[in-house]
Amino acid sequence: MSSQTPTPGPTESRPTWIRWPDGRPRVGFGGDYTPEQWPREVWKEDVHLMREAGVNLVNVAIFGWSLIEPADGVFDFSTFDEVLDLLHGADIAVDLATATASPPAWLVTAHPEIRPVGPAGEVLGFGGRQSWCPSSPLYREYSVRLTEKIAEHYADHPVLALWHVSNELGCHNARCFCDISAAHFRTWLQDRYGDVNTLNDAWGTQFWSQLYTSFEQVQPPRLAPTYPNPTQQLDFARFSSDALRDQLVAEADVLRRVSPEVPVTTNFMVMGETRNMDYAAWAADVDLVSNDHYLLEGAAEPQLELAFSADLTRGVASGRPWMVMEQSTSAVNWGHVNRPKKAGELRRNSLSQVARGADAISYFQWRQSRAGAEKYHSAMVPHAGAESRVFREVSALGADLAALEPVLGSTVTSDVALLFDWDSWWSSELDSHPSQDFRYRQVALEWYESFWRRGICVDVVPATTDLAAYRLVVVPALHLVTDAVADAVAAFAEAGGTVLVTYFSGIVDEFDHVRLGGYPGAFRDLLGVRVEEFSPLREGESVTLSDGSTAARWSEDLAVVDAEPVLDYASGSYAGQPALTRRALEHGAAWYVSTALPDATRDAVVDRLVADTDVAPVAVANRGLELVRRTGPRGRFLFAVNHTGGPLTVRTSGRSLLAGTDVGPVVEVAAGDVVVVHEAD
Incomplete structure (x- = not known):
């Protein structure tokens, strides 16, 4: 296993979107279909209801390994042959899975060594799903063999529109600490560092007498008497993401060899605190990016995090259209208290993701299961059947998507970029840090929120993205930063752009070594400030700022070197010192925020940033409307989503695609409604 997994050739040489069997483009709509859970007499009813709901694409065989290969080397495709023929007759296309997500009982029984192992040495048993070690050569051998058999059997089936590698890679088995993983980790480290002395330098092993004289002495960061080596932890996170990526590539290579004209995807999980997979690195391995998203349990406004995740998915996809592979129609089964979605929420959630670049919408799952761990997870056809609110909403959404x-093929363009980085996420939340309450994604989401509430589109993009097209770049908690990224951010500002950097940014290099000379390290010269100490705040503690507002979570001993104080600390250890600064450059500007600003103060900063950079909202509208504009060969499309309990208005003119009427110059969006306007030129 190598840290230098070969990147496939340019996506231009591969298919880039769903290959519809009849060649007619459409917005994809459907869900995971598991006919193997139901008797045959249900299948015809399923197809009838799918057509009624406007379903045109279903995901099949995701957990089909034990049915397709009931014994070692014995393959039986009869069930899925029948199902695919039935779907083809109904003009419903198939996203066909490699069925490798969960190995069957016979494989785990014959080869128990493929099971994953936790950091304390606990072996995870069979009976859930994903009971396999990402580094296991035996699992790789069996899974690739199954992928090849499925590809060869179905490559020419007329219903095939898309290949689906595995399912939610790393959802439950992202990091394995077994001896096989340890051996592969050592190989990965040899590829990365070349020799053990270079590894010792990178890991700082002179500390705590951790010096290695051979790669054979290196282990994963298993449970230890106290904190494991930080760079060892960071490299193991990178290695583990790469191990799963290698599985993706191994299956995708088989599919492309057998059927190069059929696009390949796998479902990412850009949502919430799912952080173990570096999707920015994985994106080149798929022909189109697809994502699973489930709302945050207990969130007061879950649509905010949904929008952030959708914009990040588009950023990972380099701005190209992407698809929603999974979401829930109503309640999930895995939260602490699983509440159903309110009437209309299903529609708003889906159309918000279409607004942000999704050209296909899918759910887990088509029919709600009678048995198993997910029987209380909602579906397109719930336990109550077709005579239900959920199915009526599903069918109404199908009509919307057709319209x-x-x-x-259109996409979203923005003047604002927010940089997001998995290395920073992993490194900033390691143990033995200034605060264990620090949450990387929380900092990013808070700054995103201020733009979202103003109807200003933001591209949430990997830190290595070319910034030339933007006016304003937000750098929230980019704790780990390479010289190349730091130089690119500085060059953007020096060329006339405006940059805002928050606390705990620029602190360490790619080896998790602190950049000496004072914080914020890599950004110190750009920002014209110097910090000697962090002073994180405990829960319940706060500091007052010079505008009378109250900040929490973080404060810093900040000194101005070549910048203008904008806001000071008015209480606490650093009273009278700056909390927010701005450095004017010849053409651009660089801002630094040393604390977690309260909402109103952060909003005021954003108001000044957008005024200084001439960044404008998508349209003139009442506050409370979620606004996004997609632009493409067929024109401009304004999406307005009303999450409030009252009517709101937006200034635009054109054709309302969902209502089928001409509208403007002021369009009313009813409470809980969505309007999509094909804008007049």
């Missing part, structure tokens, strides 16, 4: 066919 949105003109938006296909």
Whole structure:
């Protein structure tokens, strides 16, 4: 296993979107279909209801390994042959899985060594799902063999529109600490560092007498008497993401060899605190990016995090259209208290993701299961059947998506970029840090929120993205930063852009070594400030700022070197010292925020940033409307989503695609409604 997994050739040489069997482009709509859970007499009813709901794409065989290969080397495709023929007859396309997500009982029984192992040495048993070690050569051998058999059997089936590698890679087995993983980790480290002396330098092993004289002495960061080596932990996170990526590539290579004309995807999980997979690195391995998203349990406004995740998914996809592979129609089964979605929420959630670049919408799952761990997870056809609110909403959404066919191929362009980085996420939340309450994604989401509430589109993009097209770049808690990224951010500002950097940014290099000379390290010269100490705040503690507002979580001993104080600390250890600064450059500007600003103060900063950079909202509208504009060969499409309990208005003119009427110059969006306007030129 190598840290230098070969990147496939340019996506231009591969298919880039769903290969519809009849060649007619459409907005994809459907869900995971598991006919193996139901008797045959249900299948015809399923197809009838799918057509009624407007379903045109279903995901099949995701957990089909034990049915397709009931014994070692014995393959039986009869069930899925029948199902695919039935779907083809109904003009419903198939995203066909490699069925490798969960190995069957016979494989785990014959080869128990493929099971994953936790950091304390606990072996995870069979009976859930994903009971396999990402580094296991035996699992790789069996899974690739199954992938090849499925590809060869179905490559020419007329219903095949898309290949689906595994399912939610790393959802439950992202990091394995077994001896096989340890051996592969050592190989990965040899590829990365070349020799053990270079590794010792990178890991700082002179500390705590951790010096290695051979790669054979290196282990994963298993449970230890106290904190494991930080760079060892960071490299193991990178290695573990790469191990899963290698599995993706191994299966995708088989599919492309057998059927190069059929696009390949796998479902990412850009949502919430799912952080173990570096999707920015994985994106080149798929022909189109697809994502699973489930709302945050207990969130007061879950649509905010949904929008952030959708914009990050588009950023990972380099701005190209992407698809929603999974979401829930109503309640999930895995939260602490699983509440159903309110009437209309299903529609708003889905159309918000279409607004942000999704050209296909899918759910887990088509029919709600009678048995198993997910029997209380909602579905398109719930336990109550077709005579239910959920199915009526599903069918109404199908009609909406059909009406949105003109938006296909368009995308979102923004003047604002927010940098997001998995290395920073992993490194900033390691143990033995200034605060164990620090949450990387929380900092990013808070700054995103201020733009979202103003109807200003933001591209949430990997830190290595070319910044030339933007006016304003937000750098929230980019704790780990390479010289190349730091130089690119500085060059953007020096060329006339405006940059805002928050606390705990620029602190360490790619080896998790502190950049000496004072914080914020890599950004110190750009920002014209110097910090000697962090002073994180405990829960319940706060500091007052010079505008009378109250900040929490973090404060810093900040000194101005070549910048203008904008806001000071008015209480606490650093009273009278700056909390927020701005450095004017010849053409651009660089801001630094040394604390977690309260909402109103952060909003005021954003107001000044957008005024200084001439960044404008998508449209003139009442506050409370979620606004996004997609632009493409067929024109401009304004999406307005009303999450409030009252009517709101937006200034635009054109054709309302969902209502089928001409509208403008002021359009009312009813409470809880969505309007999509094909804007007049």
